[in-house]
Amino acid sequence: MPQLNPTPWFAILIITWLVLITVVFSSVLMFTFPNDPSLLDTNPILAEPWNWPWF
Incomplete structure (x- = not known):
């Protein structure tokens, strides 16, 4: 059975x-992100309470 002889198939596998x-x-190493990640703003976001008309 010639398919059990690993000599030609192993070379083809390695070359592939x-x-x-x-x-x-x-191609993966040349990939650039469309937007560079940057540090987020360190200022906290101040949340204001909502003015609910029914409460």
Whole structure:
């Protein structure tokens, strides 16, 4: 049964993974976020009570 011989399939597997890793990693590492994360404002938000007309 030739499919049990790992010699050609292992080489194909390794070459395929190397190609995919170089293509995927290079494209993922070049990805830039559309908006850079920045620190949030440290001032607390002052909440004002609502003026309910029925209360």
